Amino acid sequence: MMNFEAIETAARFVGERTGRDHEVAMVLGSGLGPYADQVSDPISIPYSEIPGFPVPRVEGHGGKLVSASFGERNALIFAGRVHFYEGWSLEELVFGVRTAVRAGCETVFLTNAAGGCGDGLEPGDLVLLRDHLNMTGQSPLIGLNDERLGPRFPDMSTVYSEQLRRTAHEVAASVGASLKEGVYAWFIGPAYETPAEVEMARRLGADLVGMSTVPEAVAARHMGANVIGVSLVTNLAAGISDSPLSHDEVTEAAMSARERFTALVDGLLRRLLS
Numbered sequence: 001m002m003n004f005e006a007i008e009t010a011a012r013f014v015g016e017r018t019g020r021d022h023e024v025a026m027v028l029g030s031g032l033g034p035y036a037d038q039v040s041d042p043i044s045i046p047y048s049e050i051p052g053f054p055v056p057r058v059e060g061h062g063g064k065l066v067s068a069s070f071g072e073r074n075a076l077i078f079a080g081r082v083h084f085y086e087g088w089s090l091e092e093l094v095f096g097v098r099t100a101v102r103a104g105c106e107t108v109f110l111t112n113a114a115g116g117c118g119d120g121l122e123p124g125d126l127v128l129l130r131d132h133l134n135m136t137g138q139s140p141l142i143g144l145n146d147e148r149l150g151p152r153f154p155d156m157s158t159v160y161s162e163q164l165r166r167t168a169h170e171v172a173a174s175v176g177a178s179l180k181e182g183v184y185a186w187f188i189g190p191a192y193e194t195p196a197e198v199e200m201a202r203r204l205g206a207d208l209v210g211m212s213t214v215p216e217a218v219a220a221r222h223m224g225a226n227v228i229g230v231s232l233v234t235n236l237a238a239g240i241s242d243s244p245l246s247h248d249e250v251t252e253a254a255m256s257a258r259e260r261f262t263a264l265v266d267g268l269l270r271r272l273l274s
Contacts, residue, residue: 003052006095007052007098007102007149010050010053010099010102011100011102011103013050013051014065014067014076014099014100015104017043017045018045018067020069022067022100022104023104023106023107024073024076024105024106024273025097025100025105025108025109026075026076026108026109026111026265026269027078027081027109027111028077028078028079028081029111029113029232030112031232032111032262035079035262035265035266036066036068036077039066039068039075040068040069041068042068044064045065045067046063046065047064047096048063050065053065053096054088054092054093054095055082057082057086063079063080064080065078065096070273074273075105075269075273078096081096081216083190083211083212084189084211085211090138090139090142091143093215093216094215094218094219097219098149098220101223106225106226107164107225107272108216108217108225108226108227109227109229109268109269109272110129110213110216110217110227110229111229111230111231111261112212112213112229114127114208114232115198115208115234115237116207116208116233117202117209117236118183118207118208119207121180121182121233122233123233123235124233124260125232125233126172126177126178126180126230126233126257126260126261127180128160128168128169129182129213129228129229130160130182131160131184132183132184132186132214132217133185133186133205133206135185135187136187136188138188139215140215140219140222141154141219149223150224151222159217159221159227160217160227160228161227161228164226164227164272167271168264168268170271171267171268174267175264177263179230179264183206184207184229184231185204185206185208185209186211186212186215187209187211189211190211198237208231208233209237210231213229230261230265234257
């Protein structure tokens with residue numbers, strides 16, 4: 001069961017520690033962690049100091065929450081995320097996003113590194129999420145529902161805001177970044193998907209495969225927040241490419257595309273806060 005009191009305690013802690021109100025939360029995926037170190041007027045809090053927060057156990061995923069000031073408005077930036085395959089419960093996995101929304105963030109901006117399986121996608125492409133497929137049979141909403149967080153049966157017909165997607169395309173054009181759209185399929189991991197699994201996802205309509213994002217998006221929508229998601233294609237998924245997959249490859253590809261990804265993320269975040 002979702003623990004409303006624990007989420008409320010964490011949200012209050014963040015507000016008191018930063019002394020700020022926050023309107024937007026952003027979760028940084030693989031390769032984007034350094035962005036949190038270059039924002040203006042940062043106030044950084046290690047996850048380990050926030051009551052109830054899980055701490056990432058995967059190399060390359062940071063573990064701090066950064067309050068950043070953009071003029072008169074502020075954002076909470078998650079430098080690193082936890083994953084279901086690390087052994088966390090889904091309640092723990094979405095605890096940070098729920099805390100941010102409870103702390104006042106009406107928009108949640110999710111980023112990730114993903115394998116590309118859609119037609120025309122190449123490593124280095126930036127892809128705006130239009131929708132997602134939950135391939136795990138799991139949900140952060142399983143269990144007793146607390147109406148203080150959201151309804152028992154939340155609508156998921158537009159998880160990723162159409163208005164925010166239009167805004168993202170405008171920002172991409174302004175910073176000279178090519179931005180495609182696609183459907184993200186969530187697999188548990190940590191093993192990369194097999195060629196047969198990728199083919200299955202493709203036939204179901206997926207353009208991207210990955211191990212995150214979907215539970216956070218579901219939890220944020222459950223609480224009434226607007227959600228936008230952007231994937232960086234770091235590799236072609238199994239069966240699409242003949243090359244074996246590795247975490248090092250994903251990390252290297254994310255680093256090589258960091259400048260373009262950061263330009264888009266920064267421009268979009270500033271637009272969301274304007």
